[in-house]
Amino acid sequence: MNLNYVTITTLLFFAVRSAAVLLLAGLGGIFSERAGVVNIALEGMITMGAFMAVAVTIVTHQPWLGVLAAMIAGALLAALHGVLSIRFKANQVISGTAINILAAGLSSFLMKSIFDQGGHLLLEKAPGLSDWSIPFIRDLPWLGEILGQHSPGVYLAFILALVTHLVLFHTPLGLRIRAVGEHPHAADTVGINVYRIRYLGVILSGVLAGFAGSVLSIGIGSAFLENMAAGRGFIALAAVIFGKWTPLGTMAACLLFGVSEAVQVSSNLLGIGQYIPSSLMATFPYVITMLALAGFVGRSVGPAASGQPYDVDQR
Amino acid sequence: MRKKLLLTSLILVLVVSSLVGCSKPQTVTMVTDSGGVDDKSFNQSAWEGLEAFRDANKGKVEVNYIESSSEEDYQPNLTAAVDKGAGLTWAVGYMMAQQLQDTAKSNSKVSFGIIDWAPAEEDEVLDNVAYVTFKEHEGSFLVGLIAGLTTETNNVGFVGGMSGGVIEKFEVGFHAGVKAANPDARVQIQYAESWGDIPKGKQIATTMIRDGADVVYHAAGGTGIGVAEACDEAQVHFIGVDVDQSDLTPYTLTSMLKRIDNAIQTISTEWLNGDFQGAKVYSLGLAEDGVGYGYDPDKISDEVKAIVDDYAAKIKSGELVIPTSNDELPAFLEGLK
Numbered sequence: 001m002n003l004n005y006v007t008i009t010t011l012l013f014f015a016v017r018s019a020a021v022l023l024l025a026g027l028g029g030i031f032s033e034r035a036g037v038v039n040i041a042l043e044g045m046i047t048m049g050a051f052m053a054v055a056v057t058i059v060t061h062q063p064w065l066g067v068l069a070a071m072i073a074g075a076l077l078a079a080l081h082g083v084l085s086i087r088f089k090a091n092q093v094i095s096g097t098a099i100n101i102l103a104a105g106l107s108s109f110l111m112k113s114i115f116d117q118g119g120h121l122l123l124e125k126a127p128g129l130s131d132w133s134i135p136f137i138r139d140l141p142w143l144g145e146i147l148g149q150h151s152p153g154v155y156l157a158f159i160l161a162l163v164t165h166l167v168l169f170h171t172p173l174g175l176r177i178r179a180v181g182e183h184p185h186a187a188d189t190v191g192i193n194v195y196r197i198r199y200l201g202v203i204l205s206g207v208l209a210g211f212a213g214s215v216l217s218i219g220i221g222s223a224f225l226e227n228m229a230a231g232r233g234f235i236a237l238a239a240v241i242f243g244k245w246t247p248l249g250t251m252a253a254c255l256l257f258g259v260s261e262a263v264q265v266s267s268n269l270l271g272i273g274q275y276i277p278s279s280l281m282a283t284f285p286y287v288i289t290m291l292a293l294a295g296f297v298g299r300s301v302g303p304a305a306s307g308q309p310y311d312v313d314q315r
Numbered sequence: 316m317r318k319k320l321l322l323t324s325l326i327l328v329l330v331v332s333s334l335v336g337c338s339k340p341q342t343v344t345m346v347t348d349s350g351g352v353d354d355k356s357f358n359q360s361a362w363e364g365l366e367a368f369r370d371a372n373k374g375k376v377e378v379n380y381i382e383s384s385s386e387e388d389y390q391p392n393l394t395a396a397v398d399k400g401a402g403l404t405w406a407v408g409y410m411m412a413q414q415l416q417d418t419a420k421s422n423s424k425v426s427f428g429i430i431d432w433a434p435a436e437e438d439e440v441l442d443n444v445a446y447v448t449f450k451e452h453e454g455s456f457l458v459g460l461i462a463g464l465t466t467e468t469n470n471v472g473f474v475g476g477m478s479g480g481v482i483e484k485f486e487v488g489f490h491a492g493v494k495a496a497n498p499d500a501r502v503q504i505q506y507a508e509s510w511g512d513i514p515k516g517k518q519i520a521t522t523m524i525r526d527g528a529d530v531v532y533h534a535a536g537g538t539g540i541g542v543a544e545a546c547d548e549a550q551v552h553f554i555g556v557d558v559d560q561s562d563l564t565p566y567t568l569t570s571m572l573k574r575i576d577n578a579i580q581t582i583s584t585e586w587l588n589g590d591f592q593g594a595k596v597y598s599l600g601l602a603e604d605g606v607g608y609g610y611d612p613d614k615i616s617d618e619v620k621a622i623v624d625d626y627a628a629k630i631k632s633g634e635l636v637i638p639t640s641n642d643e644l645p646a647f648l649e650g651l652k
Contacts, residue, residue: 014521119356120354122562228511228512
């Protein structure tokens with residue numbers, strides 16, 4: 001093992017950064033699932049957000065407008081998912097899968113038709129989001145290297161995790177969201193508008209996943225690449241499940257997955273590559289999720305009504 | 316009545332279009348992999364080869380392309396190419412191998428070519444297919460020499476896409492080149508296990524650079540964009556792959572070039588002249604102009620170029636054989652001493 005100050009701080013820096021992208025999408029997953037709609041389309045929303053962020057930033061040279069566009073793009077895809085699965089009571093997994101395919105095709109198509117580019121789209125002269133550097137923290141040993149300077153989205157992800165926790169468990173709105181996800185009929189009888197809460201949850205998930213996409217393309221990187229979400233939407237869902245549908249649990253799961261990703265991509269540099277193949281390490285989040293679902297890592301049970309369309313007349 | 320009219324006209328269209336197809340046997344069509352024809356990579360290189368072929372045979376040939384956006388498109392696109400009358404159909408990319416084999420088998424009267432794939436022992440070798448592969452290890456060796464001669468920290472990096480496959484040739488060729496030019500240099504090697512993950516590429520390259528690397532080469536597809544970003548930020552040398560990637564960062568030192576354009580132009584010309592060699596496995600290296608490196612006089616000094624060209628001549632003449640796997644590497648390095 002080749003462990004020293006530089007390798008450890010570098011590793012943890014990247015772990016935090018990878019975790020943040022997963023966390024943003026994961027928080028989206030929580031809002032959607034807590035309201036009773038399975039959102040397997042996070043992957044597509046990240047992809048679309050990543051594309052819109054680059055596209056709008058290239059045109060306007062305003063990266064924060066790019067972030068806004070990414071959120072809107074995610075919200076629009078989410079609204080579509082909402083209409084299909086709430087209004088038309090479509091199977092939520094099928095609707096989500098369709099949106100993933102749509103997002104992959106649409107982003108490539110738009111890239112080609114607007115920018116006459118295939119494969120990837122570079123920001124080139126347009127500026128990406130500049131990093132935030134945090135006073136005091138950045139001067140500390142260890143912590144400064146790990147947390148002192150990051151893309152704004154990284155800090156916002158962790159702040160939003162706390163906000164989501166407060167909203168879900170300490171506000172009337174959170175109670176309503178949870179009620180709708182657990183027992184929509186009961187919620188309905190006490191006067192909660194089930195459909196409205198579900199739309200809210202799904203659209204919030206699109207906003208957050210779109211934001212995650214923009215962090216990927218103009219925060220951490222400076223380009224859009226076809227299918228650049230690279231499975232992060234699914235790993236985020238895995239983190240939600242592993243985190244038992246709670247924001248803080250999901251945050252912990254994302255950090256764990258972030259560390260595993262960081263270790264995987266520097267396995268040879270750390271000198272552990274010869275013991276464990278890096279391709280095997282890449283499967284870690286999925287294995288952990290299966291174990292969680294199988295009940296090895298504590299019981300993991302989702303909101304009772306998640307995945308079921310709400311039908312007023314059904315008993 | 317209306318239905319009948321529609322049916323008749325449809326049949327008419329079908330007959331006419333198939334007749335039109337038959338009257339133009341000199342069509343060459345290429346089916347792209349995902350990314351499209353202007354992907355600044357494989358597809359674009361292939362299309363440039365076909366365009367050069369068309370320009371060299373003005374009026375005698377027609378060339379066109381069909382773009383695939385996903386794996387599901389390969390089969391219909393290959394079939395469409397044949398149905399529209401292509402005498403020679405190119406499949407750009409090994410991902411299409413199975414579909415190409417199937418299409419070629421059921422259309423034995425027309426010719427096909429595939430880039431980057433050769434039949435393994437269990438695969439059927441078809442008489443109407445040209446299999447084109449490249450000696451990427453030779454090109455990687457040359458950029459490895461350049462990296463070894465350029466590094467000031469005696470520390471260079473290699474980022475691979477997926478481990479356990481074709482990329483080992485790139486890794487070992489590069490490693491051998493660095494060591495041949497600079498026996499003291501350290502070569503950091505890491506695989507991303509992904510072809511399309513920019514943050515992972517950036518993370519790996521940044522880690523290498525923080526650990527002292529000042530030249531980083533990649534063979535990682537889209538993941539390589541992240542490698543270029545990391546080099547750009549740290550202002551260290553980047554080495555591109557497959558095509559000239561100097562558009563990714565001004566810090567591009569050189570690129571390992573895979574001359575898909577040359578291959579497609581040469582073999583298409585052979586086909587036009589009636590010399591098409593089906594069932595042949597082409598393995599194109601430096602001697603066949605199948606691989607090379609990007610030369611920018613502002614980045615590569617005359618001294619370095621002279622050394623690289625000297626080695627290239629030895630490889631072309633067969634005097635020097637570049638290893639393709641990590642098993643062969645130690646013996647090769649021993650032989651250099």
